[in-house]
Amino acid sequence: MSGPATDDIVVDHLTKQYKKLRAVDDLSFAVRSGRVTGFLGPNGAGKTTTLRMLLGLVTPTAGTATIGGRKYVDLPDPIRRVGAVLEASSAHRGRTGRNHLRMICKAAGLPETRADEVLELTGLTPAAKRKFKGYSLGMKQRLGIAAAMLGDPRVLVLDEPANGLDPEGIRWMRDLLKALAAEGRTVLVSSHLLGEMQLLADDVVIVAAGKLIRQGPVDEVLGSMGTSQVRVRTPQAAELGDALSKLGATVSPQPDGALLVGGVEAAAIGHAAFTASVELHELTPERGDLEQVFLQLTAGMAGIR
Structure with missing residues (x-):
């Protein structure tokens, strides 16, 4: 198992320009292992673009985003290092949840038994044989997290993972992410559910118009604004x-x-x-x-x- 420092996420002067739109503007922050970091901002703040650059899906105009000091594309065996959910899971409508996960295992060289382990972890075992077309949005979110956990990654990157979850599901997600962070994993979560983020996050990174507005432990950020x-x-x-x-x-x-x-x-x-x-x-x-x-x-x- 790698040491905690090697699991940190570091965004360093990250910028993304789309013609006349600067989606991310000289953004820098760090996400530490063993903690849940909430990534917050209004619509259009550049959160998803930042996460996509972190995961190698979008090329930065300038700056870097690294995981353990390496760009995502340079990570050896990335499925065992990083798990990510950028939207609700997609799968063939006629394929069961279990078979969807088993196909990913086969492609990644993971044992098929891992599919059943993550179904249990995410509470989807009762729906394992149900076809994807019958899954609710909340079940799709759980399936996405199950897929992200297949490689037992040290780093989790989740974009709006609570979408479609009922209150019980949101509490389940909170408990899961806190438990994963307590194991020393790095957890970065983007969300609009600010009340939930106050319960979940240890640290927050707040962005707007592509720029960093505030970052730090939740208690410090709250205290700095005189909101007590x-x-x-x-x-x-x-x-x-x-x-x-x-x-x-x-x-x-x-x-x-x-x-x-x-x-x-x-x-x-x-x-x-x-x-x-x-x-x-x-x-x-x-x-x-x-x-x-x-x-x-x-x-x-x-x-x-």
Whole structure:
């Protein structure tokens, strides 16, 4: 098994120009092994183009995208190194899921038994003998992941893998990808489901108009935008609001009677309440919201390309 550093993805000053359209513009970021990295951006941000360049399907105008220091086309036995899903799996309509996977195994020199192993991994064993034409979109997504896992790769690259999955399927995907990352694999996931990405990802890379907007651990990105808030309950909401306004805090009453306070830490709220002789029933810091951060960072940049 290769060491963790050899499984990192590095995008270095990557650019793709299509005549008058610059789909990716001098983009640089790294995806570390043992972590799930969310790749986020509005429609037209250049995410899919970036992934296609990483996988050798599109030639960059400039820059490089490497896996373990090598371009995808230079990887020996790539099916054992990288698994990818760029769209829902496609297969012959009259072929069963199991036979579809067995054909890939045969072409790649993998044992046919691996097909049954990945069917079990992706929860498709009950549908193994069903023909592809009877698969739902969610089942096709699972089949695509099963195909990506045939070579037991150290690196996974997934573009919108939750499309077509119901809530149970989305939770299954989250648990699977977290487990794979915990084994030391490198997992890069593009998705529009920001709430799910906040639960799934360790790190995020946010792009817009082909350029890098922000990258880093999820908690750091959320913290850098000042999105943390504190939930407060008090029978003296008006008095507390007056005290907090003097500190420059924002106070938003909630339908359940609580207050969401931004701009100050919980300790400062507690001190202000004590000074104003206000009784507190709850003082709970709340984690920021990735959707809120995303919209702030990419405001006005969707659909402009």
